[in-house]
Amino acid sequence: MAGFLSSWPWENLGKYKYLLCGPVVAKVLYSRMEEGTFKEDWCFHISILFAVRVFHHLFWSSFSNMLFLMPDRRINHQGYDFKQIDKEWDWDNFLILQALIASMACCLFPTFLESIPLWSTKGLVTVMILHVAISEPLYYWVHRCLHRNKYLFTHHHSVKHCSPVLHPFTAANVTFLESLLVTAIIGIPILGSCVMGYGARSAIYGYVLVFDFLRCLGHCNVEIVPHQPFQTLPFLRYLISTPTYHELHHKEMDTNFCLFMPLYDAAWKTLNSKSWELHKKIRSSAGKEERVPVPDFVFLAHMVDISAAMHAPFVWRTYASFPYTMRVLALLGWPITFVITMMMWAWANTFLISCYNLRTKLFETWAVPRLGFQYFLPFAKEGINHHIEDAILRADQLGVKVISLAALNKNEALNGGGTLFVDKHRDLKVRVVHGNTLTAAVILHEIPTDVKEVFLTGATSKLGRAIALYLCRRRVRVLMLTLSTERFQKIQKEAPQDCQNYLVQVTKYQAARNCKTWIVGKWITPREQSWAPPGAHFHQFVVPPILPFRRDCTYGDLAAMRLPDDAQGLGSCEYTMDRGVVHACHAGGVVHLLEGWTHHEVGAIDVDRIDLVWNAAMKHGLKPVSSSVTEQQES
Incomplete structure (x- = not known):
């Protein structure tokens, strides 16, 4: 049974809850049309303050998800999972509540509020005193009462x-009840200063925004407050709280x-008693490798394109938590994202997108700051390989066990599927994996066992070759679409002598x-x-996927696998994949590590390793996403 005032009155409204602020916005627009000004309209100030507070919280959210920015100053290295993101989905309820309460106050005391000046030094001092003496x-x-009382x-x-x-x-x-209590605590300094005759609009704006700033700072999970001032001036320890606190x-x-x-x-x-010592420890160890797991x-x-770049968790975590x-x-943020992407290209460094924990092992996703089309520019080849090589050497230096290359980062024409780096650096301790063996296994297990003939495009590619050779061993006739007779014959000679006739060039x-x-x-x-x-x-194993043009035909998804149920810290979706689902090549790297x-x-x-890798994936709890694979396993 839910407690009294534990749920929000507009809980069932969903996204329509923002319509509750409609009258406030309507009043602003009406004042603008009728009076031609916003200056004396408190609804205008409420609307502006609401918007600023929303963007302020979104900024802090982005900062908290920028794992690449200050990894050595993070307090808790665990990732934000889907469960936490969903629970905090309606975080902005308190902003709606406070906007409604403020608008009601404006309706009850319109004349009094209009007399409040823009600036008052006494008003600022009064707000600070009331906060320290009463609100704190x-x-x-x-x-303390909320903690000590069990109910x-x-x-x-x-x-x-x-x-x-x-x-x-x-x-x-x-x-809802706790938000009402916090709203009352915020309102005491504001209301008190106004009643005492020292109210000021700047003090109201400043106090609310500083209040939000300090709350977000305390919950950002990054210790950005330096410890030196606490050593020089010990009394500051009692005046300023930190994220560690x-x-x-x-x-x-x-x-x-x-x-x-x-x-x-x-x-x-x-x-x-550990508040300041732990704070000092985290700050003092910043920049040291042992601080970062x-x-x-x-x-x-x-990155795929500009719009897909906005799907990164540090841009908008709620957006990234869905396919x-x-x-x-997202279109509104396209110009800003474009400018930032240009800056990243100039900076030309790899950056951390997300991390998650699987069976007590730490996993991370890094990204090369290049868009999809750049991989097909001849003059960009050397620069892209340089960044991939730099990431591999960095992983090797850190002690990473396996680094897996995504889609275009292992392009055959770019670096021979990773061969370039392994041949150049013979003493690598980190294992470089393209993961395509599991990709081939997923595609092959989608094909029903009673199929006798298939048509294969991209037949001489890395995956096409493996699929063709595997199927011909199963006595499946493979129509290989290719104009290169030389490449076809080379693949055909790799097949066993008694299976070569199952490979047919078209x-x-x-x-x-x-x-x-x-x-x-x-x-196609x-x-x-x-x-x-x-x-x-x-x-299909083509990126991007083909358009589902034929209504009388069916279309499979890109090869993908669902991670085990015990995977922890997952909080973002991999491009168009569902929650907990990754591309098969990504899963192939995970299996490589677990084995x-x-x-x-x-x-x-x-x-010869296709079935071996598939069985290893099944053993570790990875599951195929394709319904056809699931049906075959059940039968």
């Missing part, structure tokens, strides 16, 4: 402590109850007009798809 101790006792904690405060990693949204993720409160919940000033914790003997596995990704789709709001799509199983490794147009017979199924294999997986795919 009041928050301390309210907060209040369970129904009104525990929701905040359910988040395993502190985030700016964690501070705002509270129940708030982190300790979430770990040891009977300590550190204060809002921003540890003074009251010290006065009432609830100050955690070394990942066992790194997936070296790359990538182009949205109208040069036109018309040759597949009676074949219902198409394996697409090269992008709707016109080329028209040669497939009705009822045909298109398996402890010591060889490099680069260059051509070893057909």
Whole structure:
């Protein structure tokens, strides 16, 4: 049973809750049209303050997810998972509540509010005094009461402590009752200064924004407050709280109850004795490699395009927590993203996107600051390989065990599927893996066992070759679409003598007009798809996926696998993949690590290892995403 005032009144409205602020915005627009000014309209100030506070929290959210910025100053190295993101989805409820309360106050006391000046030095001083003398101790006792009373904690405060990693949204993720209490605490200095005749608009703006700033700072999970001032001026320890201070409160919940000033914790003997020592330890070890846990596995990704770059967790974590789709709001951020991307190209460095934990092992995703089209520019080849090589050497230096190359980073024409780096650096300790063996296995296990003939495009590519050789061993006739007789014959000679006749070279799509199983490794147009017979199924390993043009045919997804259920810290989706699903090549690197294999997986795919890698993936709890694979396993 839910506690009294534990749920929000507009909980069932979903995204329509923002319509509650509609009257405030309507009043602003009406004033503009009728009076031609915003200056004396308090609804205008409420709207501006609401927008600024939203962007302020979003900025702190981005900062907290920028794992590449200050990895050595992070307090908790665990990632934000989907569960926490979903729980903190409605973090902005408190902003709506405070905007509604402020607008009601404007309606009740319009004349009084209009008399408040823009600036007042006494107003600023009064707000500070009232905060220190009333708001801080009041928050301390309210907060302490919420912890000490079992009913209040369970129904009104525990929701905040359910988040395993502190985030700016964690501070705002509270129940309706707690938000009312915090609103009252914020309102005391503002209302008090106005009643005393010292109110000022600048003081109201300043106090609210500083209040938000300090709350977000305390919950950002990055220790950015230097420790030197605390050593030089010890009394500052009692006046300024740090992210470490708030982190300790979430770990040891009977300590550190204060809002921003540890003074009251010290006065009432609830100050955690480790607060300043841990703060100093984190700050002093900044820049030292031992401060950052070394990942066992790194997936070296790359940006696809400008819009997809906005899907990174540090841009908008709620957006990144769902499969990538182009949205109208994302278009608004396109110019800014374009400029930042240009700056990243100039900076030309790899950066950390996300990390997650799988069976107590640390996994990370790095990215090369290049967009998809750049991989096909001849003059960009050397520069891209330089960045990939630099990432591999950096991983080797850190002690990473496996680094897996994504899609274009292992392009055969670019670096021979990673062979270039392995041949150049013979003493690499890190294992370089392209993961395509598992990709081939996923595609092959999608094909029903009773299929006798397939049509294969991209037949002489790395994956196409492996698929063709594997299928011919199963006595499946493979129509290999290629204009190069030399490359076809080279692959055909690799097949066992008694299986070579199952590989057939074709040069036109018309040759597949009676074949219902198409394996697409090269992008095909709707016109080329028209040669497939009705009822045909298109398996594919081409990026981007082909357009589902034929309504009388079915289309498979790109090869992908779902990570085990015990994977922790997952908080973002890999491009268009669902939650917990990664591309098969990514999963192939994970399997390589979990099996402890010591060889490099680069260059051509070893057909003899396809079943071995597949069985290893099944053993470790990875699951195929394709429904056709699942149906075959169940049967």
